[in-house]
Amino acid sequence: MSATDSARQTAQRTDTADEAEALRLDDEQRLAEAQEDRRRGGARPDWSPLPRRAGLKANASPLFSLRTTIPARWRWTLAVLSFAIPLLIWVTLNALGVVNPTFLPTPAAVLDAGLKMIESGELFSDLWATTQRVLLGFGLAVLVSIPLGIVMGTFNAGLALFEPVIAMLRYLPASAFIPLLMIWLGLGEPSKVAVLFLGTVFFNTLMTADAVRGVPNSLIDVSYTLGARRGEVLRKVIIPHALPGMIDATRVNAAAAWNFVVVAELINATSGLGLRIMRAQRFTQTDRIFALLIVIGLLGLVIDIALRQLRTRVGKWAA
Amino acid sequence: MTLQLKAIAKDYTVRGKTTRALDGIDLEVTRGDFVCVVGASGSGKSTLLSLIAGLIEPSEGLITLDGDAVTGPGPDRGLVFQHGALYPWRTVESNVAFGLELLSLDKAERTRRIDWYLEETGLAGLRKSLPRQLSGGQKQRVAIARALTCEPDVLLLDEPFGALDVQTKEDMQVLIRRIWADTGTTVLMVTHDVEEAVFLGRRVVVLASDPGRVAADIVVGLPGERDLAVKRSPEFLALRASIEDLVREQHRGHLGRS
Numbered sequence: 001m002s003a004t005d006s007a008r009q010t011a012q013r014t015d016t017a018d019e020a021e022a023l024r025l026d027d028e029q030r031l032a033e034a035q036e037d038r039r040r041g042g043a044r045p046d047w048s049p050l051p052r053r054a055g056l057k058a059n060a061s062p063l064f065s066l067r068t069t070i071p072a073r074w075r076w077t078l079a080v081l082s083f084a085i086p087l088l089i090w091v092t093l094n095a096l097g098v099v100n101p102t103f104l105p106t107p108a109a110v111l112d113a114g115l116k117m118i119e120s121g122e123l124f125s126d127l128w129a130t131t132q133r134v135l136l137g138f139g140l141a142v143l144v145s146i147p148l149g150i151v152m153g154t155f156n157a158g159l160a161l162f163e164p165v166i167a168m169l170r171y172l173p174a175s176a177f178i179p180l181l182m183i184w185l186g187l188g189e190p191s192k193v194a195v196l197f198l199g200t201v202f203f204n205t206l207m208t209a210d211a212v213r214g215v216p217n218s219l220i221d222v223s224y225t226l227g228a229r230r231g232e233v234l235r236k237v238i239i240p241h242a243l244p245g246m247i248d249a250t251r252v253n254a255a256a257a258w259n260f261v262v263v264a265e266l267i268n269a270t271s272g273l274g275l276r277i278m279r280a281q282r283f284t285q286t287d288r289i290f291a292l293l294i295v296i297g298l299l300g301l302v303i304d305i306a307l308r309q310l311r312t313r314v315g316k317w318a319a
Numbered sequence: 320m321t322l323q324l325k326a327i328a329k330d331y332t333v334r335g336k337t338t339r340a341l342d343g344i345d346l347e348v349t350r351g352d353f354v355c356v357v358g359a360s361g362s363g364k365s366t367l368l369s370l371i372a373g374l375i376e377p378s379e380g381l382i383t384l385d386g387d388a389v390t391g392p393g394p395d396r397g398l399v400f401q402h403g404a405l406y407p408w409r410t411v412e413s414n415v416a417f418g419l420e421l422l423s424l425d426k427a428e429r430t431r432r433i434d435w436y437l438e439e440t441g442l443a444g445l446r447k448s449l450p451r452q453l454s455g456g457q458k459q460r461v462a463i464a465r466a467l468t469c470e471p472d473v474l475l476l477d478e479p480f481g482a483l484d485v486q487t488k489e490d491m492q493v494l495i496r497r498i499w500a501d502t503g504t505t506v507l508m509v510t511h512d513v514e515e516a517v518f519l520g521r522r523v524v525v526l527a528s529d530p531g532r533v534a535a536d537i538v539v540g541l542p543g544e545r546d547l548a549v550k551r552s553p554e555f556l557a558l559r560a561s562i563e564d565l566v567r568e569q570h571r572g573h574l575g576r577s
Contacts, residue, residue: 225372
């Protein structure tokens with residue numbers, strides 16, 4: 001047996017760890033060589049040039065550019081159009097006489113029905129009855145959800161305790177609770193307020209918790225280094241930072257509150273816009289239904305604008 | 320005032336795997352000192368500051384300030400983050416006032432102090448501005464002023480100028496030197512910029528990576544009074560080069576082992 005043979009045998013006997021080490025060294029050498037090649041320059045393979053794409057054309061119109069501000073005049077024109085076009089379709093359908101006016105009353109008839117309800121005073125008393133329910137039910141929901149959301153957004157224990165159950169509860173449709181709530185609370189006001197409450201409290205809690213969780217840790221940490229105690233951090237840092245988000249949550253859920261109140265009133269009520277719609281249906285007064293729907297829509301718009309104004313004012317710093 | 324770190328180690332556990340970020344750190348900072356800590360990324364520089372600030376706890380060892388163990392964050396150790404961490408809803412002056420609002424100071428006294436710090440940091444004209452209206456350098460001035468109003472025993476700076484452009488950075492370096500001289504505060508600053516560390520520090524501590532350890536503790540033998548011209552002096556350049564070599568060496572060692 002020659003010396004080289006014995007050397008080869010010894011090499012074969014090396015254990016796996018050594019082999020792995022050798023492989024690793026090989027890899028490293030290969031990497032180092034590749035790096036050296038790159039450093040020398042010109043090491044890129046002689047591949048064919050990439051196909052060229054044309055660059056973006058200078059945009060003709062801001063209307064079709066992504067995220068480009070449009071002139072104020074256009075914004076207003078488009079906002080008006082978004083109302084004018086459906087109205088135009090409505091008028092045209094009536095004028096062409098293709099739809100039975102019992103199903104689709106003319107705008108004039110709807111206006112007339114609305115004015116009549118205003119004259120008799122029933123519109124305002126119903127509006128007030130409905131508004132009261134919203135204020136009470138949604139007000140309670142806000143009162144519960146904001147502290148709960150703050151707890152969930154601030155303490156991991158609070159999050160662990162409440163999040164799973166609330167995540168499930170919010171999927172239960174509040175309207176499905178109406179029969180149960182009627183059994184429990186009777187036909188009066190409490191059951192309607194409870195529907196509203198159940199319909200909004202869970203969403204508002206989770207959205208508040210999200211807003212609170214959005215407060216950067218660095219702000220909390222820096223406050224401690226400035227001498228703030230935990231309660232002060234909550235009051236002076238977490239809540240102010242989360243406030244715009246909380247108002248956003250309230251804005252979104254206020255819309256849901258208006259949905260639920262009408263649903264609750266449709267089923268059983270002695271007053272309210274939902275009841276009025278129900279009554280109108282009984283006598284096929286579609287013009288009244290239309291008028292009531294428009295009133296609800298306009299009211300929603302007013303609330304939305306008001307809350308958005310508040311949000312803009314409070315959240316000026318974030319803009 | 321003496322800040323002491325004795326045999327500090329910090330482990331992080333991520334998905335069941337424990338890694339040691341810092342190991343066996345001994346460090347002492349005395350009153351009025353200006354210490355810069357340099358090291359490549361992964362050397363645990365920021366972890367070190369968080370430990371001293373009391374935002375996290377060491378796995379081993381003890382941190383003391385004037386003999387008292389550090390157990391949590393407090394206004395005796397002011398911290399300035401890389402991106403300022405300003406309160407976005409508060410104006411410049413209101414940001415600076417935060418620490419003083421927590422104390423029972425009468426209004427005149429509070430205003431007097433805030434005015435001084437705003438003047439010192441060159442923010443007097445911006446007192447009513449919101450953070451989003453400020454440039455990066457201005458934000459850092461606010462963060463520094465806010466920390467200083469609490470008169471911390473030691474001011475901890477976590478790469479405060481890391482995100483600034485070169486010109487702004489130099490302005491801020493001159494500013495922090497002046498503040499240090501005017502207030503007599505003690506500064507412990509973390510940076511990855513060796514030039515900055517040599518220009519600012521009376522001492523430069525070099526951290527080795529993975530785990531972070533003190534590789535060198537160098538006294539900067541430059542005059543106490545420094546202006547930007549010193550950056551071109553042979554002494555400065557030589558010191559800078561030798562520390563850069565040290566950092567590079569530690570960084571290479573780190574790559575070689577991984």
